[in-house]
Amino acid sequence: MNYIIMDLEWNNSYMKSAQRFVNEIIEVGAVKLDESLNTVGTFSEIIKPVLSKKLRSRIKNLTNISNDDIKAGKPFSEVISEFEKWVGDDSVVLSWGDTDIRTLLTNVKCFLNKEDISFIRKYADLQRYCQCFINMENVQQAGLSYAAECLQIDAEKFPHHRALDDSLLSAECFKKTFNKDKLNEFIKECNEDFYARLAFHPYVIRKKDDPLIDKNVFNCVCDICGGNVKVIKKWKFSNQSFRGIFYCKKCDREFRVSLRIKKFYDRIDIKRNYSEIIHTEEQTEENT
Numbered sequence: 001m002n003y004i005i006m007d008l009e010w011n012n013s014y015m016k017s018a019q020r021f022v023n024e025i026i027e028v029g030a031v032k033l034d035e036s037l038n039t040v041g042t043f044s045e046i047i048k049p050v051l052s053k054k055l056r057s058r059i060k061n062l063t064n065i066s067n068d069d070i071k072a073g074k075p076f077s078e079v080i081s082e083f084e085k086w087v088g089d090d091s092v093v094l095s096w097g098d099t100d101i102r103t104l105l106t107n108v109k110c111f112l113n114k115e116d117i118s119f120i121r122k123y124a125d126l127q128r129y130c131q132c133f134i135n136m137e138n139v140q141q142a143g144l145s146y147a148a149e150c151l152q153i154d155a156e157k158f159p160h161h162r163a164l165d166d167s168l169l170s171a172e173c174f175k176k177t178f179n180k181d182k183l184n185e186f187i188k189e190c191n192e193d194f195y196a197r198l199a200f201h202p203y204v205i206r207k208k209d210d211p212l213i214d215k216n217v218f219n220c221v222c223d224i225c226g227g228n229v230k231v232i233k234k235w236k237f238s239n240q241s242f243r244g245i246f247y248c249k250k251c252d253r254e255f256r257v258s259l260r261i262k263k264f265y266d267r268i269d270i271k272r273n274y275s276e277i278i279h280t281e282e283q284t285e286e287n288t
């Protein structure tokens with residue numbers, strides 16, 4: 001079995017037929033490691049985009065890929081069929097975060113009219129795996145260069161932010177942290193459920209009567225004494241959260257609660273935040 005560490009570059013372009021913006025892949029880079037983690041091959045191809053012939057300046061500056069480079073690139077279908085052969089039958093594909101595989105799925109749907117990436121049979125999110133070995137105290141998600149730094153890998157050896165360079169750097173992180181049992185926890189079969197999950201876009205629930213919400217989440221008690229509270233300002237949705245103001249008689253305090261309810265593929269995530277309301281008169285008293 002081989003490990004394929006893949007990285008993609010893309011250009012955000014408007015797709016008329018879909019009436020939306022699509023991250024169109026312009027480069028595929030990958031490293032192939034055998035079971036003993038020896039590098040047995042690399043893959044690097046530039047794709048000629050069909051939606052826009054001009055790269056956004058951010059991409060040009062980041063990758064140094066030019067408009068002439070993509071003009072000379074190969075069609076998406078050709079690169080993907082070469083990549084498919086190169087990946088082979090017995091591989092686990094890894095990428096740093098799942099954005100790359102999501103983007104690949106979108107491109108396969110848009111440009112090849114296929115529902116899944118047939119040649120990826122097993123997949124692992126390398127970022128999530130590597131984070132098990134990094135002190136994550138001050139970060140939510142470790143970027144590739146941050147992870148490399150934590151793992152004492154010299155990222156300067158791969159300075160170009162090109163697909164192949166980034167996949168080589170990811171591969172270094174993979175080698176440095178390699179633990180087969182741990183990795184097995186992250187390897188997923190790419191079945192129907194996997195693709196449904198990948199295609200799902202999490203969203204914030206904005207309506208109080210959404211059938212997905214258990215109405216009890218709007219019942220509020222004082223976060224200090226746990227007692228009943230009086231509603232001062234009813235729940236109202238604004239800026240990604242439901243917000244309300246409440247009064248606890250026992251504690252003689254007014255507080256604001258914000259409730260962000262987000263739907264993920266197979267769960268609902270609820271973030272509840274309490275904040276004290278301090279009236280100006282009281283503040284003046286305290287200050288004197």
Ligand SMILES: [Zn+2]
Pocket residue numbers: 222223224225226227248249250251252
């Ligand atoms: Zn209270």
